[in-house]
Amino acid sequence: MATLHTLNQSPSGSTLASCLRCLAPGDSLLLLEDGVYAACSPHVSAFKESPCAVYVLQADAEARGVTGRLDPAIETTDYRGFVELAAACDSVQSWY
Amino acid sequence: MSGKSLLLVFRRAPYGRSLSRAGYDLALAAAAFEQPVSLLFMDDGVWQLLPEQHADQINTKSVASTLASLPLYDVENLYVDMQSLDARGLAPVELRKEVVPLDATAVQALMHEHHQVLVF
Numbered sequence: 459m460a461t462l463h464t465l466n467q468s469p470s471g472s473t474l475a476s477c478l479r480c481l482a483p484g485d486s487l488l489l490l491e492d493g494v495y496a497a498c499s500p501h502v503s504a505f506k507e508s509p510c511a512v513y514v515l516q517a518d519a520e521a522r523g524v525t526g527r528l529d530p531a532i533e534t535t536d537y538r539g540f541v542e543l544a545a546a547c548d549s550v551q552s553w554y
Numbered sequence: 555m556s557g558k559s560l561l562l563v564f565r566r567a568p569y570g571r572s573l574s575r576a577g578y579d580l581a582l583a584a585a586a587f588e589q590p591v592s593l594l595f596m597d598d599g600v601w602q603l604l605p606e607q608h609a610d611q612i613n614t615k616s617v618a619s620t621l622a623s624l625p626l627y628d629v630e631n632l633y634v635d636m637q638s639l640d641a642r643g644l645a646p647v648e649l650r651k652e653v654v655p656l657d658a659t660a661v662q663a664l665m666h667e668h669h670q671v672l673v674f
Contacts, residue, residue: 466570467570467611468567468570468598470598474629481615491570492567492569492570495555495567495601498642498643499643500641500642501642507590513660516611516646517611518611520608520611521569521607521609521610521611521612521614522567522568522569522601522604522607522610523604523605523606523607523608524604524620526606527643535654550653
């Protein structure tokens with residue numbers, strides 16, 4: 459059972475930590491809306507030990523002016539990629 | 555007419571919720587009535603100050619254009635909390651150039667010298 463986790467909250471709150479705690483090997487994590495700030499240094503260190511593929515939604519990063527600050531280890535995806543991720547996983551869990 | 559001085563503190567990232575939009579509306583409304591207004595950006599509010607925000611990608615209005623319009627309304631006192639920048643790996647040179655960086659002592663002084671402080 460692979461799960462796609464979506465996180466739309468800034469890393470300043472506690473939601474990111476709770477989400478990370480629940481990631482299982484084989485799951486994927488997509489950062490969107492204010493979640494894209496988590497893909498920027500220095501927050502990105504939180505993902506270094508994660509067993510999951512981590513993605514960031516391009517449109518939300520561009521809207522917030524952080525495309526140049528995204529960690530290269532995190533893959534960028536678009537809305538089509540979002541749909542493909544959701545379709546490839548058995549379930550979607552939203553962290554908000 | 556000189557009213558009470560107003561300090562608006564922006565603590566949230568720009569697009570996740572509508573709170574900061576309300577803050578800018580208040581800034582412009584106060585300025586229209588010639589009330590002295592200052593803006594302080596701290597915590598996630600510092601993300602508002604990044605240039606090159608392409609908010610059209612998410613079908614919304616860019617905060618950057620709102621900030622650019624503030625001088626037209628004589629809102630010219632913009633400050634940013636250095637500690638919040640450090641925590642996010644941001645440097646003052648990466649932000650809009652009209653924003654003045656303040657250390658913790660200066661932030662305290664800024665809050666003391668205004669009659670009213672409202673947090674968004």
